[in-house]
Amino acid sequence: MNLRCLKRFKLSKFRLNFQRNYASEIQQNTRPYKLHKLKEPPSAKSTLKKEEALTYYRQMQVIRRVEAASSALYQAKLIRGFCHLYSGQEAVAVGMKAALRPDDKAITSYRSHGWTYLFGATPLEILAEQTGKKTGCQRGKGGSMHTYCKNFYGGNGIVGAQVPLGTGISFALKYMGSDAVCITLYGDGAADQGQIFESFNMACLWKLPAIFVCENNGYSMGTAVHRHAGNPNFYTRGDCLPGLWMDGMDLMTVKEATKYAMKYCKEHGPILIEAATYRYFGHSLSDPGTSYRTREEVAEVRNKRDPITNFKNIIVDGGLVTEDEIKKIDDDVKTEVDKATEQSKTDPDVGVDELVADIYSNNLEPFIRGVTPFQPLQHKRIGKAINLK
Numbered sequence: 001m002n003l004r005c006l007k008r009f010k011l012s013k014f015r016l017n018f019q020r021n022y023a024s025e026i027q028q029n030t031r032p033y034k035l036h037k038l039k040e041p042p043s044a045k046s047t048l049k050k051e052e053a054l055t056y057y058r059q060m061q062v063i064r065r066v067e068a069a070s071s072a073l074y075q076a077k078l079i080r081g082f083c084h085l086y087s088g089q090e091a092v093a094v095g096m097k098a099a100l101r102p103d104d105k106a107i108t109s110y111r112s113h114g115w116t117y118l119f120g121a122t123p124l125e126i127l128a129e130q131t132g133k134k135t136g137c138q139r140g141k142g143g144s145m146h147t148y149c150k151n152f153y154g155g156n157g158i159v160g161a162q163v164p165l166g167t168g169i170s171f172a173l174k175y176m177g178s179d180a181v182c183i184t185l186y187g188d189g190a191a192d193q194g195q196i197f198e199s200f201n202m203a204c205l206w207k208l209p210a211i212f213v214c215e216n217n218g219y220s221m222g223t224a225v226h227r228h229a230g231n232p233n234f235y236t237r238g239d240c241l242p243g244l245w246m247d248g249m250d251l252m253t254v255k256e257a258t259k260y261a262m263k264y265c266k267e268h269g270p271i272l273i274e275a276a277t278y279r280y281f282g283h284s285l286s287d288p289g290t291s292y293r294t295r296e297e298v299a300e301v302r303n304k305r306d307p308i309t310n311f312k313n314i315i316v317d318g319g320l321v322t323e324d325e326i327k328k329i330d331d332d333v334k335t336e337v338d339k340a341t342e343q344s345k346t347d348p349d350v351g352v353d354e355l356v357a358d359i360y361s362n363n364l365e366p367f368i369r370g371v372t373p374f375q376p377l378q379h380k381r382i383g384k385a386i387n388l389k
Ligand SMILES: Cc1ncc(C[n+]2csc(CCOP(=O)(O)OP(=O)(O)O)c2C)c(N)n1
Pocket: 109, 111, 157, 158, 159, 186, 187, 188, 189, 190, 191, 217, 219, 220, 221, 283
């Protein structure tokens, strides 16, 4: 590049930066939806304010870093048992939560860390829960698959079992005259279970404020969708439920779909959303995730469809957020999660005295029945295992 070209290049870069710092909100086109038994699609445009952009970007980065930290702690054998990571699926949780109001509820499967964070748990509480420490969100007694906080009902290990539970939460909301809705998430592998259809039926019958979300990440453990689903269009499988397909890798597409679904289910009853997404890690951390898919496939999604890179490009290219602001968030999140990771190694373990504590919220018998007939264990109330702050 000669000197004149270089000067011109610098000037245009300066102009671009100047313009980039200018926008306080942008309009983004949502990605096309597919509809089933619905007349109108969600909005084709979504407005994004600067503060929202910074928040959503940060939330997605925290989720990804907490999962990377969970993976490292698992490799170091400081997390034992099952551990399922959400990396790649962040835009579904952050986009949906962005549309919810403070009293709305959610329930999901064992892939729950990201949702727990969005409903109020800190990175330390999520990591320390997995390392079995007292500072964990359930005082270390739930572990990776059983994380909860106010308005978030877990963290459920049995495939599909959260769907009737979520339907029950929606029923309770209607019964108590609440304006809130409940989002019930399940995977493509869970979608063939009988209890899902029983739940749909009850929700339809009683017009419950229920948003069912099938997170189609392409695989049920090591089985690809085309090998396990007779009908792979999960958004069409609700029988009496209308369905909506959305690109779950695009945060604003997810947010607009959620706003639409909330309005729909308050007016007409339940709705089913399929979120097309992808997971980067194996099914759980004991699965390398490479025997049933190629490394190239994973690399291609990371390069072309990654939800965080996609969102970053939109907000930087749209002039809403600068590269420096992105870097600052990245650095802050790294510092916060690194600190939480170290603390999750050294905080005190849960004592044996807690083994039979907090089993009942209101214990009516002093002893735990049926565990050791010769030496009954006394029930203790140590502290709230669920932080309702
Ligand atoms: C009733 C039941 N059957 C089998 C399992 C073992 N299992 C755990 S996760 C899983 C696959 C579920 O896949 P999907 O619903 O697509 O969710 P994803 O893991 O992709 O999020 C299976 C078969 C289980 N936990 N519960």
